[in-house]
Amino acid sequence: MVAVVIVGAVVLVSILSFVAHVSGFSLTTYDPIKMNITASLKPPTFDHWMGTDKIGRDTLARVVGGAWITMSVSFAVLAVAAVIGTGVGIVAGFFGGLVDEILMRVTDLFLAFPALILAAAIAATFGGGMGPTTVALAAVFWPWYARVIRSRVLSLKEQEFVSAARALGASRSYLLVVTLLPMVWPLVLVQLTSDVGFVMLASSGLSFLGLGAQPPAPEWGAMIFDSLAQQPRAWWLGVFPGAAIATVAIGFNLLGDSLRDYLDPSLGASEAGI
Amino acid sequence: MLRFILRRLVSTLFLLAGVMVMTFALARILPGDPARLIAGARAGPGAVAAVRAQLGLDLPLAQQFVHYVSGIFHGDFGRSIITRRPISQDILTFFPATCELVILASLISLVGGVALGAASAVNSSGKTDAAVRVISVFGLSVPDFWMALIAQLIFFSVLGILPFGGRLATGVAMPPYVTGFLSVDSLLAGRLDLFADALRHMILPVTVLAIPSMAVIIRVVRTTMLDVLSADYIRTARAKGITPFKVYLRHALANSLLPIVTVFGLNMGLLISGAVLVELIFNLPGLGRYTADAISGSDYNAIMAITLVVSAAYIVINLVVDLSYVLLDPRVELK
Numbered sequence: 117m118v119a120v121v122i123v124g125a126v127v128l129v130s131i132l133s134f135v136a137h138v139s140g141f142s143l144t145t146y147d148p149i150k151m152n153i154t155a156s157l158k159p160p161t162f163d164h165w166m167g168t169d170k171i172g173r174d175t176l177a178r179v180v181g182g183a184w185i186t187m188s189v190s191f192a193v194l195a196v197a198a199v200i201g202t203g204v205g206i207v208a209g210f211f212g213g214l215v216d217e218i219l220m221r222v223t224d225l226f227l228a229f230p231a232l233i234l235a236a237a238i239a240a241t242f243g244g245g246m247g248p249t250t251v252a253l254a255a256v257f258w259p260w261y262a263r264v265i266r267s268r269v270l271s272l273k274e275q276e277f278v279s280a281a282r283a284l285g286a287s288r289s290y291l292l293v294v295t296l297l298p299m300v301w302p303l304v305l306v307q308l309t310s311d312v313g314f315v316m317l318a319s320s321g322l323s324f325l326g327l328g329a330q331p332p333a334p335e336w337g338a339m340i341f342d343s344l345a346q347q348p349r350a351w352w353l354g355v356f357p358g359a360a361i362a363t364v365a366i367g368f369n370l371l372g373d374s375l376r377d378y379l380d381p382s383l384g385a386s387e388a389g390i
Numbered sequence: 391m392l393r394f395i396l397r398r399l400v401s402t403l404f405l406l407a408g409v410m411v412m413t414f415a416l417a418r419i420l421p422g423d424p425a426r427l428i429a430g431a432r433a434g435p436g437a438v439a440a441v442r443a444q445l446g447l448d449l450p451l452a453q454q455f456v457h458y459v460s461g462i463f464h465g466d467f468g469r470s471i472i473t474r475r476p477i478s479q480d481i482l483t484f485f486p487a488t489c490e491l492v493i494l495a496s497l498i499s500l501v502g503g504v505a506l507g508a509a510s511a512v513n514s515s516g517k518t519d520a521a522v523r524v525i526s527v528f529g530l531s532v533p534d535f536w537m538a539l540i541a542q543l544i545f546f547s548v549l550g551i552l553p554f555g556g557r558l559a560t561g562v563a564m565p566p567y568v569t570g571f572l573s574v575d576s577l578l579a580g581r582l583d584l585f586a587d588a589l590r591h592m593i594l595p596v597t598v599l600a601i602p603s604m605a606v607i608i609r610v611v612r613t614t615m616l617d618v619l620s621a622d623y624i625r626t627a628r629a630k631g632i633t634p635f636k637v638y639l640r641h642a643l644a645n646s647l648l649p650i651v652t653v654f655g656l657n658m659g660l661l662i663s664g665a666v667l668v669e670l671i672f673n674l675p676g677l678g679r680y681t682a683d684a685i686s687g688s689d690y691n692a693i694m695a696i697t698l699v700v701s702a703a704y705i706v707i708n709l710v711v712d713l714s715y716v717l718l719d720p721r722v723e724l725k
Contacts, residue, residue, distance in 0.1 A: 224401075225408040229701045232663030237697040240685050241416045317533050321667055324535055326686050340536060344671065347539070348547040348554065355543070358536030365531035373527075 126367025129183065146174035148181035149332040157350050167352035169342070175352060178334035179360050185335050186364070189250055189328070190315045194308055196254035201261020202304055206292055208262065209269025220266070223259040231256045232321055239327040249328045253318055257311060264307055265300050272299055310372030313365040320361050336361050391716060402709045409701050413694040414458050418451065467695035472687045477695045480680060485699075486570025487557065487676035488669065492661045494592065495599035499661075500654055502600065503607025504643070510608070511615035512638055522608060529605025534664045538598045538671040545594060553591050555673035562587065595672045599664050603657040610653045614646040621645075647718050655711030659704055 152172035160167045166175035208219040226234070235252040242248035272278065273296070281295045320337030322328050329335035331342075336357040343353035425442035433441075442448050445468075446457050461467065467477035510522035545552040557572055558564065565572070565579040573592070576584035618624065619642050627637050669678030677696060684692035 221404070221408075225405060225412065228405045228409060228705050229412075229697065230659035230662045230704050232666065233659075233697055233700050236666075236681065236685065237413070237416055237693055240688075240693050241419060241690070244685075313531055317531075320533055321535065321663070324533075324667055324670070325682055337533075337535075340539065341670075343539075348543055351543050351547070354536070354539045358533060358539060362532040362536065365533075366527060369527055369531045 123367045123371045126364050127371075129364075146177040148173065148177040148334045157346065159350075160352050166356045167350070169350075169353055170346060175339075175356055178339060179336070179356050182334040182336050182339065182357065183360070183364075185246070185329050185333060186316055186319065186361070189246055189253075189319045190312055192250045193253040193257060193315050193319065194311060196250065197257035197311075198261055198304055198308055200254070201258035202265050202297075202300065204258070204262040205265025206269050206296055206300065209266040210273055210288075210292055210296065212270075216266075219262070223262045226255065226259045229256075232318060235318060235322060236325055236327060239322055244327040244330065246329050249319060249322050252322070252327075253315060256318070257315065260311075261304065261307060264303055268300050268303055269296060272296060306372070306376050309368065309375045312368040313372065316361060316365050316368070394716065395713060398709060398712050402705060405705050406702060409698060409705070410459060410462065411455075413698045414455055416697075417458075417690055417694045418454070462698070467698075468691040470684070470692045471689045472683055472692070477692050480692070481677075481695065481699055482570070484675060484677050484680045487572075487674055488662070488665050488678065490571045490573065491592065491595055491599060491665050491669070491674070491676065492658070494596045495661055495665075496603065496654070496658065498596060499600040499604040499607055499657065500650075503604040504611050504650065506604070507608040507611025508615055508638065508643055511612045511619065511642075514612075514616060522612070526605040526608045529601045529608075532601075533667075534598055534602055535667040535671055537601060538595065538668045541594045541598055542671065552594055555591075555671070557591050557674060558584065558587050559591075595668050595674065599661060599668050602664060603660050606657055606660065607650065607653055610649050611646060614649045615642055618642045618645050648715060651711055651714060651718060655708040658707050662700055662704065 150173065152168070154172065156168065156172045157170055158168040158172075166179060168174055169178075204219050204223065208216040235249075235256045238252035238255055239248045242251065278291065278295060281291055286295065319328060320335070320340075323335045323337030324341045326338070326341065328337060331338065339357040340354045343350065343357075346353055425438050425445060425447055429438045429441045439448075446454060449457070465478045467481070469475065470477050470480055473480055506522050506525065510519040513519055542554060546554045553559065562584070565575040565581055565584055568575050568578050572588040573585060576582075576588055624637060624641055627641050628634075632641075665676065666678035666681055668674075669676045670682055673679075677700070681693065681696055683689070684696070
């Protein structure tokens with residue numbers, strides 16, 4: 117019951133923040149990036165529910181304004197990772213042999229790094245910012261999709277409906293796209309929902325290291341990093357953005373858990389090591 | 391069995407080679423010119439060319455790669471642009487603090503994770519189980535660097551019972567460097583007061599770091615234990631009148647060891663990543679601090695060296711984990 121409320125609230129807030137960003141409508145009284153030196157470092161009051169930072173920006177406005185950054189980076193990462201991972205997984209599982217061997221060794225290589233370290237190295241190489249961060253995180257997450265999909269395809273391709281399609285003269289690309297792809301969708305969906313939380317934690321970790329969205333964009337991880345200079349005096353600067361990350365991640369993790377139980381109870385816990 | 395060990399060794403060597411290729415490739419597709427970065431913004435084209443020749447950046451790529459690999463085997467990762475020292479020396483300075491943190495956190499997460507996971511499996515769908523599930527969802531969803539911040543606010547700012555950060559109280563001299571682990575070095579120097587101080591400084595970082603990895607272990611232990619507990623031999627053991635405690639410990643937990651060991655190895659990645667972030671909050675002079683400085687100063691040599699060293703350590707740990715299967719469970723299929 118509690119879980120349903122949290123999930124509902126998170127989904128609602130994410131949709132709202134997205135719509136607000138796209139339509140340019142402001143949900144908060146204050147501008148998330150406008151300075152106001154006279155209101156510097158104010159603790160939470162009725163005027164500023166979550167206080168203000170050193171240059172007088174309203175923390176609530178920044179937390180709300182930052183929602184779309186975290187959401188869009190996470191969804192972009194997952195879209196890229198799922199497309200690449202599913203593609204590699206289907207091809208490796210279907211063709212087998214040398215193709216499988218090569219693709220799976222590459223997959224293993226990407227899993228041989230501690231995730232955040234590899235992502236940080238890639239993002240730093242491309243100079244930081246939202247684009248490079250997205251690429252870096254996708255590089256860390258796609259191998260999980262490749263592995264899961266490959267093992268499912270290995271068992272699927274032995275089944276009668278594949279032989280039937282083949283007997284009817286289906287080409288390889290037809291078998292891959294029309295026969296097998298629809299069969300692995302539920303698996304991808306389960307993996308996607310349980311990964312949203314992990315991707316958010318990872319992307320806020322990268323921003324915390326200074327690699328994600330660049331200032332003055334109100335990114336949650338970056339806000340926590342910025343707050344360190346004012347710790348422990350201005351506690352509100354770090355507490356609220358972190359609470360936002362935690363709430364959204366809890367919501368998506370609960371959603372992922374229940375979706376997994378519903379769609380595929382045989383799957384174990386996601387092992388994306390972030 | 392020998393074949394299994396050999397195969398794992400060979401695949402580990404391939405992975406290590408792959409990691410070298412990856413870091414080399416990343417270092418060579420940098421947007422900026424490393425020679426210009428090192429020579430400084432005011433250096434003329436001649437000076438930049440001289441630095442480039444000195445670093446071997448004007449050679450063909452294949453030759454550069456050979457240099458890179460032979461450098462690694464000689465423990466030479468180049469110089470850091472920020473500290474102006476050999477990176478290998480920097481790593482030796484900063485690595486121990488991180489290692490100490492990761493080792494302690496891994497042990498705590500293992501003990502805590504196994505205990506809580508087992509408790510929740512034994513008492514599944516009871517109150518303990520519900521409480522443990524809440525802990526595991528929180529552990530997986532709450533960013534560790536934020537947990538660190540909250541812990542600091544509570545235990546330093548509000549309660550005032552634990553230090554804000556650092557490895558020792560300010561103004562206290564470090565014990566002579568032997569292992570770089572403060573807890574070990576202070577004991578070797580016979581300084582119990584330093585030992586206690588070092589531990590006090592590690593309570594918060596280690597606990598915070600342990601929580602996410604503990605959450606993962608809890609999940610794995612709970613799932614495998616539930617699986618094992620429904621097996622026939624558990625029913626037999628119970629029917630023979632063996633005490634429940636002994637059934638849980640000797641029969642159920644002992645047979646859940648493999649997945650626990652696997653996840654322990656994988657968790658090292660989680661812990662190293664977490665340490666990088668948590669160190670920044672507690673102002674600890676470890677690899678995390680070094681990495682963050684390297685990132686903000688575009689010190690690519692240092693970033694790639696850290697990536698390489700940390701990943702190599704991670705790969706070797708997981709090799710050890712895989713080989714330990716053979717000892718833990720003679721039934722393991724060696725293929």
